[in-house]
Amino acid sequence: MPPLSSGQQGGEGRWQPLEVPWTHTNIPPQCVQPCCRPLCYEQSEHRLHKSSQMKMEEMSLSGLDNSKLEAIAQEIYADLVEDSCLGFCFEVHRAVKCGYFFLDDTDPESMKDFEIVDQPGLDIFGQVFNQWKSKECVCPNCSRSIAASRFAPHLEKCLGMGRNSSRIANRRIANSNNMNKSESDQEDNDDINDNDWSYGSEKKAKKRKSDKLWYLPFQNPNSPRRSKSLKHKNGFSVCTSASNTLPLLFSSSGELSNSDPFKYNNSTGISYETLGPEELRSLLTTLIFLFQQCGVISEHTKKMCTRSLRCPQHTDEQRRTVRIYFLGSSAVLPEVESSLDNDSFDMTDSQALISRLQWDGSSDLSPSDSGSSKTSENQGWGLGTNSSESRKTKKKKSHLSLVGTASGLGSNKKKKPKPPAPPTPSIYDDIN
């Protein structure tokens, strides 16, 4: 139908088709045949306009009739429902003719296969809940079986590719660089990570036990020196100067690294005479460590347990075994009555060791006060504080720092000062 021009009626020209029921009697005689003469449209529009005006008047009068309104509402509702039904019919018919009406039906066999499972302990697919928790994966790098939930962090460290692993590795490089200064000729002399040793002073505020890592890779005394190759392979270097030494390496970043498992060598003894200053320092550190921490070497990770002497994971027997291994058969497990138990032991042992080694004495260092086992670790780390400073200057002072540490340890134990116990030197006798 051609649209009506609005100009003809002076602005009123809105053409609205009307849903108008009509009967034969209403047809005006002059317009029976189909025609589209403009005149007719004009006429019809005119009449429409009139009728709408009439309607407006009528609506306001008759709109108040509630029953009529209700009837109208019912009609409208019926229309809407019929629309929906028809729409649905068309959809179904189209689906039937296009062939996809029966597509979503499943055959009875599949219905049985995929029936919903409703047994206790299973989900609706019939799978066991939490099955993956107990599953273990084999690490492709170190060929160890790791729990599934721990696999990702393990792999990160095992491969040395995560963010943290590279941090540890860098620190280790720096550590070993400084330790190997006298031995290696090609190492970078980075002093960037000097702060590794200043644990006691810098990290007083961050006394987190979990941050510490003591890592003790043992080396076969008969194998050639592998400090460089180890460094390149694992990102840290092992400090060795002689075959009969006890190489020690520890990370101050406080993160575990599984990159180099221990190799126990029971034939390794400790001969002090052949140890260089670095080895002695690290050895002393180990000893101090053993006096303050659990120290039990886990078979799993080959690392010393860094928990307190009352660590619940390991028994005293285990701790004694470790200490015997390190210190000889007469090693005594430190008392575990309080976290500050090791006062006398520390003082005596370190002092004894020092006296035996005939080092120069100086009291450079005073590590932080120990109020708990955590801080007692800091004292052990206090060793590192001076080491960092000494590294910056000359080698000689490393001796001093060590000694200073030892005496500092003794002097800092304010809570339980005890007289030194006589029998401690025997430990070292046995070792020698």
Added chain:
Amino acid sequence: MGRAEGNRKVNGTEGERVPPLPTCVKFQLVSKMNKDAQMRAAINQKLIETGERERLKELLRAKLIECGWKDQLKAHCKEVIKEKGLEHVTVDDLVAEITPKGRALVPDSVKKELLQRIRTFLAQHASL
């Protein structure tokens, strides 16, 4: 709806199909109508104009799907089609079978809500 099915609508009083009138004639009939019819027409017009009819339609459709009406009707359809044979289904057949069942299956809550909305609309717009 009406125009597309102009051929389907049957005159209520006479019960027989009448040929469609030319448009010009239809407009002339407006003035001849009684008040009720006019009112109905006006209300329908208003419904369409404001878009309320579309909204109501959508609302009804959503509610029917929600309450499972569509699935019930689909199951019924499947039976009908299986009876008649997949190849021989026509629209008229489907309409004849399904529409009465569809009307009956509409839940009361849906019907009430829709009627409520229509009444609200009428109350707003009846006075114009």
